[in-house]
Amino acid sequence: MKNRLKELRQLHQWSQSDLARELGVSRQAVNGFESGKFDPSLDMAFKIANLFHVAIEDVFIYEAKHTMQTLVERVKNFFGFEFGFERFTEKAIDALNFARNEAARSQNLQVEPEHLLAGLLADSTTTSARLLRANGVKLDIETNEHSFESRENLEFSPQSKFILELALQIVRLQGKKSIGTEHLLWGVVRLAETDKAILSELFQRYEIDAVALNNQLTETV
Incomplete structure (x- = not known):
């Protein structure tokens, strides 16, 4: 699934490790989300959107469509x-x-x-x-x-x-x-x-x- 997670993370000047700590997951999980290798659960998707104070469709491009x-x-x-x-x-x-x-x-x-x-x-x-x-x-x-x-x-x-x-x-x-x-x-x-x-x-x-x-x-x- 295409997403803007890396872009949003960099806007906050966070490393993958920083974001992983905020989400309570591993850095490898964040890397997988950003690369589209695997999709976050719906609960995690909401957690990510809430963390960046945006709508879920502003993070995950495929789901927006x-x-x-x-x-x-x-x-x-x-x-x-x-x-x-x-x-x-x-x-x-x-x-x-x-x-x-x-x-x-x-x-x-x-x-x-x-x-x-x-x-x-x-x-x-x-x-x-x-x-x-x-x-x-x-x-x-x-x-x-x-x-x-x-x-x-x-x-x-x-x-x-x-x-x-x-x-x-x-x-x-x-x-x-x-x-x-x-x-x-x-x-x-x-x-x-x-x-x-x-x-x-x-x-x-x-x-x-x-x-x-x-x-x-x-x-x-």
Whole structure:
């Protein structure tokens, strides 16, 4: 994968050893990243982007053009055809069903991150809802006896698929088998850090304290 890692490192006047120390990896790993001999994990890619205070696509050039296609294929390989729900907890499935229904109700053609966020808030008993309400969210999500039924089959937008991939990645890193609402929320927060334009307005609308939420979410996940 082509990248600007060497360029960014040199702008900071860091050696490969300096960067390796910041990332907690070997110098050989940094050399491998820079040369494109092997790709960093998604978690390491985010760590690199955050270290240089840039978006992930500003570091990894190939992913800037093909991120969504590549990540969606990786999700499909893990979940099976079209995001099989067997990997999700029951509460996470409810959140995704609500998001799909909400997208259809608002006449959207795809499930966007804003619909996922609403789904993560809809059931007040979930970990995601408790975390969101503990960090600024006061908006109540209206629900009824049909809100969590699987009634719509809308596709997820590229950004929403990216959130699912991020949730998958953190579960893999933890060695767990199930994706819960907290992992979906983790994906939303990571996407907000990577592409602030997508979710900044939404976070402001919900009055979310993103810094506090991230700190609590890191402890929870």
